[in-house]
Amino acid sequence: MSILILHRNPFEPFPYERWLRDYDGEVVVLAARDKLELFGEQVPAAHGFAHLEVLDDFDDEELIRARALKLVAEYGTRHIVALHEADLILAARLREQLGLDGPRLADVEPFRDKALMKERLGRAGVEVARHTLPRTAQDAHAFAEQHGFPVVFKDRTGFNSIGLRILRDREELESHTARVLAGGDARDDLLMEAYVPGRMCHVDGLVVDGRTVLAWPSQYQYDLASYxxxxxxxxxxxxxxxxxxxxxxxxxxxxxxxxxxxxxxxMREHAFHAEIFHTPDDRLVLCEIACRSGGAKTREVLQAVFGLNIGEYATRAELGLPLPLLEEARRGGSRPQPRAMAGQVLMMKRPGHVRALAAVPDDPWVERFWLYGRVGQVISPAAGSADFLTCAVASAPTRTECERRLRALGARFEAQTEIVPAGSTGADASGDGSTGADAAGERTETA
Known part of the structure; x- marks a missing residue:
């Protein structure tokens, strides 16, 4: 008996060997090489897995399917686990094909297809942005004429804000549609929305046996699309x-x-990540919701708040393993309550020579710290909203104090970080003009 994990992430935030220490079967992993390199990780040893295979192209669905089917047959797989947004559909199709437990395609699609999601939410009385599927440039211009600017373009099944564009006037719309809706073939993979003003909030939590057992809201103090x-x-x-x-x-x-x-x-056991606009006129407009844990350092933030990692607990729940930190609350019919407030401060990668980086903070309220770079590198711009240079998680008794600490820490990181345009002098031998994953750097972490 085994589980197969489709792993399109670095390994550091997903220590399966610790999460599954009491699992009595074998753990088999198919991993994406580019995600390891992006965060400066070397291809690991077996990590205690029965089998670890690192693939160069995790976007080749037929390749992943073929390797997965071979490993399922070889190791007697009973569960397929996928924690990255991009792998949820494939995992569901494999379960369906093999008759395995867990979410099927019909369970996952409403969380992955943003158009289907908004249709169902609207029917249930949950407010969403006005939207359309622009099959042609004429469709896009007609929508903008009706609803005004700005308008938002996104991939119908996108993630990490990749491909998201906020277009503020007719000229920007014409330029964008000339690129993405050119030619005579109509498209159905794009979503176009009216812009919703306001601050974006998010709610993260865990569902076990079809019931929400943990949930808590947070608020971004920045625009996701500006990565x-x-x-x-x-x-x-x-x-x-x-x-x-x-x-x-x-x-x-x-x-x-x-x-x-x-x-x-x-789909009875899963984490979730909902993003919700709080508008200036005090409405809550749901942007989208995913059936997986939040990105960036959201899992670590909630661990500081509740003492448990929802990525770990979602994985254990899917396999029917004990959830010790939830058992007492579940027996009493309640949910865990926060023991502190917490948050994260992030700095994105930006292009140029790295001359200086943030120092490891020694403040007692800093829960975790990560550095994804090294002095002397030449790095590329952030490829998505999860392409970080520096991250930290901090906690405090109240939100007000937590925000004060995070902003002070962020100001310190800004002052300590120096990146100059590529071609400037002062780079060491490692800053040789390489970009992207080759220059992703090394990870420093404090616990």
Whole structure:
């Protein structure tokens, strides 16, 4: 008996050998080489796995399917686990084909197809942005004429803000549609939305046996789509229990989960990450919701708040393993309550020679710190909203104090980081003009 893990992530945030220490079967892993290199990780030894295979092209679905089917047959796989957004559909199809437990395609699609998601949410009375599927440039211009600017373009099944574009006037729309909607063939893979003003919040949590057992809201203090141009510190932090938004955000998330989940479906255990606009006129507009844990350092933030990692608990729940830190609350019919407030401060990669980087902080309230670079490198721009240079998680008794600490830490990181245009003098031998994964750097972490 074994489990097969489709792993399109670095390994550091997903220590399966520790998460699954009491699993009595074999663990088999198919991993993406580019994700390891992007975060400066070397291809690991077996990590205690029965089999670890690192593939060069994790976007070749037929290759992944063929390797997965071979490994399933060889190791007697009973469960397929996928924790990255891009692998949820393939994992569901494999389960369906093989008759394995876990979510099927019909369970996962409403969380992956943004158009289907918005249709179901709207029918359930959950407010979403006005939207369309622009099959042609004429469709896009007609939508903008009706709803005005700005408008938002995104991939219908996208993630990490990759490909997301906010177009602020007719000229930008014409330029964009000339690229993505040129030619005579109509498309159905793009989503176009009316722009929703306001601050983006997110709710992260865990579902076990079809019931939400943990959930908590946070609020981004930055725009997700600005990852490619934002050179400063980006702060994201949890909301206090008595914040007026806390209960409302939890309620709209629960309604969204109910609208997307099939009553007779097979998706009974999963993490979730919902993104919700809080508009200037005090409305909550659901942007989208995913059936996996949040990105960046969201898992580590919630670990500081609740003492458990929702990525670990989602994986264990899917396999029917004990969830010790949830058992007492579940027996009492309640959910765990936060023991502190926490948040993260992030700096994105930006192009140029790295001359100086942030020092490891020694503040007692810094829970974790990561550095994905080294002095002397030449690095490329951020490729997505998860392409970081520096990250830290901090905690405090209240949101106000947590924000003060995170902003002070971010200001320190900004002052300590120096990246100059490529071609400037002062780079060491490692700054040889390489870019992308080759220059992703090394990871430094404090616990």
């Amino acid at each position: 490619g141009t934002d050179a400063g510190a980006r702060v994201d932090l949890t909301l206090d229990p008595d914040d007026p938004l806390t209960g409302r955000l939890l309620d709209v998330t629960e309604r969204a989960l109910a609208a997307l989940r099939r009553p007779d479906g097979r």
